[in-house]
Amino acid sequence: MTRATLARLFAAIVVLTVVIAVPMTQIHWDGTQASSQADQIDTLLNVMIVLSSFVFAVVLVMLGYCIWKYRAKPGDESDGEPIHGNTKLEVAWTVIPTVIVLFGAIYSWIVLGDIETKAADALPVNVTAQQYKWTFNYPLPNGQSVSSNKLVVPSGRQLDLHLTSLDVIHSFWVPEWRIKRDLVPAGEGGNDIDNTVRVTPDRLGTYNVVCTELCGFGHATMRALVQVVPSDQFASWLAKQPRVKPQAGTATGSSTGSPSEYSNGSPTGGP
Numbered sequence: 433m434t435r436a437t438l439a440r441l442f443a444a445i446v447v448l449t450v451v452i453a454v455p456m457t458q459i460h461w462d463g464t465q466a467s468s469q470a471d472q473i474d475t476l477l478n479v480m481i482v483l484s485s486f487v488f489a490v491v492l493v494m495l496g497y498c499i500w501k502y503r504a505k506p507g508d509e510s511d512g513e514p515i516h517g518n519t520k521l522e523v524a525w526t527v528i529p530t531v532i533v534l535f536g537a538i539y540s541w542i543v544l545g546d547i548e549t550k551a552a553d554a555l556p557v558n559v560t561a562q563q564y565k566w567t568f569n570y571p572l573p574n575g576q577s578v579s580s581n582k583l584v585v586p587s588g589r590q591l592d593l594h595l596t597s598l599d600v601i602h603s604f605w606v607p608e609w610r611i612k613r614d615l616v617p618a619g620e621g622g623n624d625i626d627n628t629v630r631v632t633p634d635r636l637g638t639y640n641v642v643c644t645e646l647c648g649f650g651h652a653t654m655r656a657l658v659q660v661v662p663s664d665q666f667a668s669w670l671a672k673q674p675r676v677k678p679q680a681g682t683a684t685g686s687s688t689g690s691p692s693e694y695s696n697g698s699p700t701g702g703p
């Protein structure tokens with residue numbers, strides 16, 4: 433292969449990469465950005481799209497080139513040349529993908545470490561999945577709790593979601609928040625799978641929790657409403673919800689629930 437051919441192939445790969453990657457990165461795959469993590473995740477996704485487009489372009493261009501260059505002439509019934517090995521090529525196609533994969537792994541690791549750092553005032557919510565419904569439980573400081581079928585959360589405050597499944601594997605996903613985590617049922621000896629996920633909703637509105645793990649016949653209907661509201665509105669919503677009594681044996685105070693832990697400095701309606 434001459435230098436000129438190599439340069440032309442390289443140019444074709446670059447052009448094809450741009451042709452694939454530019455439209456792909458313009459699409460908002462997961463809707464509007466509604467959490468403080470969304471921007472970093474979208475940037476990560478776009479970098480991965482560009483890298484994947486490059487790899488795809490290399491494969492397509494080399495495939496097309498080989499089909500054209502090494503096509504059999506009409507009437508040519510002879511065997512191909514007996515070729516074995518090409519050390520330079522093999523080193524290249526081992527080292528380049530290794531570098532790309534390592535880059536992707538390290539970059540993702542840094543982004544995940546960054547967006548999953550726990551905030552001091554994180555709001556704990558227990559999320560329980562079962563075929564085919566979601567339950568959200570807000571533990572209160574006095575041992576009582578509030579249980580809801582929709583996930584109402586304050587805007588601008590980190591959520592510390594603890595995920596449990598009662599039957600099979602489900603997956604918690606709010607596309608606009610860009611976070612997704614599996615809920616794995618505890619086996620013998622408890623659950624050693626990472627079962628918390630943190631996210632900071634920063635855009636008011638109504639969204640959906642979507643189960644994104646095929647979990648049975650009702651999987652497609654396994655959704656729950658998410659409402660992101662201002663923090664004072666959240667506190668008054670929480671105050672109006674009926675209290676769930678603590679289980680026997682759980683230490684509890686005599687007062688009714690004080691939602692002050694959830695108010696984030698805003699006035700609360702009181703229970």
Ligand SMILES: [Cu+2]
Pocket residue numbers: 561562563564601602603643644645646647651654
């Ligand atoms: Cu499910």
